[in-house]
Amino acid sequence: xxxxDNNPQNGVGGTSPLYNYGTSPNTRSAISxxxxxxxxxxxxxxxxxxxxxxSSVSRSENKNVEAVRGIGFGxxxxxxxxxxxxxxxxxxxxxxxxxxxxxxxxGYASGTDGPVRSLAHHRWxxxxxxxxxxxxxxxxxxxGAGLGYNNGNxxxxxxxxxxxRVIQHPEVTNDRSGRPGSLRSSTALITMxxxxxxxxxxxxxxxxxxxxxxxxxxxxxxxxxxxxxxxEFLATGNDxxxxxxxxxxxxxxxxxxxxxxxVGSNFLNI
Numbered sequence: 001x002x003x004x005d006n007n008p009q010n011g012v013g014g015t016s017p018l019y020n021y022g023t024s025p026n027t028r029s030a031i032s033x034x035x036x037x038x039x040x041x042x043x044x045x046x047x048x049x050x051x052x053x054x055s056s057v058s059r060s061e062n063k064n065v066e067a068v069r070g071i072g073f074g075x076x077x078x079x080x081x082x083x084x085x086x087x088x089x090x091x092x093x094x095x096x097x098x099x100x101x102x103x104x105x106x107g108y109a110s111g112t113d114g115p116v117r118s119l120a121h122h123r124w125x126x127x128x129x130x131x132x133x134x135x136x137x138x139x140x141x142x143x144g145a146g147l148g149y150n151n152g153n154x155x156x157x158x159x160x161x162x163x164x165r166v167i168q169h170p171e172v173t174n175d176r177s178g179r180p181g182s183l184r185s186s187t188a189l190i191t192m193x194x195x196x197x198x199x200x201x202x203x204x205x206x207x208x209x210x211x212x213x214x215x216x217x218x219x220x221x222x223x224x225x226x227x228x229x230x231x232e233f234l235a236t237g238n239d240x241x242x243x244x245x246x247x248x249x250x251x252x253x254x255x256x257x258x259x260x261x262x263v264g265s266n267f268l269n270i
């Protein structure tokens with residue numbers, strides 16, 4: 001009998017009832033019920049699959065910024081110079097399954113599928129994909145009027161919307177509107193965490209707690225949207241050399257004019 005808790009197919013990491021989809025509210029605020037975390041699974045080399053029973057996932061980044069000052073100019077900061085960015089930190093918490101643990105769900109041969117029992121046995125990195133699936137009101141606004149019945153929208157690589165993708169819903173029940181269920185899909189914002197390495201792992205066994213939770217921290221080599229060209233001319237915004245509004249300290253060389261400086265342009269010294 002196959003291991004139904006580690007049987008990746010149809011975009012999901014398992015086929016047991018633990019991996020059944022349910023409904024979630026449709027709000028304009030982003031909610032965690034619509035966030036999906038995809039990872040490689042041991043024994044499957046086709047694609048990343050939705051990791052089940054994840055109770056929480058968090059990410060954090062840090063960068064040091066150094067102040068430039070000059071002797072004789074008083075207590076004044078001339079400029080702030082950003083340093084290099086520390087590796088992106090990811091923290092995962094997941095319910096331990098007898099037939100699939102956190103390491104198996106990120107591609108390592110552990111638990112029932114291999115000998116890995118320690119961080120010392122991790123020889124290869126893995127990728128994670130985070131999908132923020134749009135609610136139906138947000139999806140309708142993003143697609144615009146007359147483009148279908150929430151059939152999702154895929155972006156164009158190299159453009160601002162390159163980091164979005166259409167997410168197909170495997171099962172749909174037709175309603176009385178006559179709209180075909182095959183068109184039901186959603187738009188998702190994609191963030192890729194590439195080259196991840198676990199840095200810590202813990203499991204707590206307590207007599208006062210029935211559910212055994214496992215926690216893992218990892219660092220990502222790179223974070224991107226899978227579709228843009230990253231480099232010196234990455235369109236990140238706030239660039240005054242192309243007429244965008246950013247900081248006045250970098251817009252005093254005639255890059256932008258008072259006409260496109262915004263509401264307060266009448267008193268800006270540019």
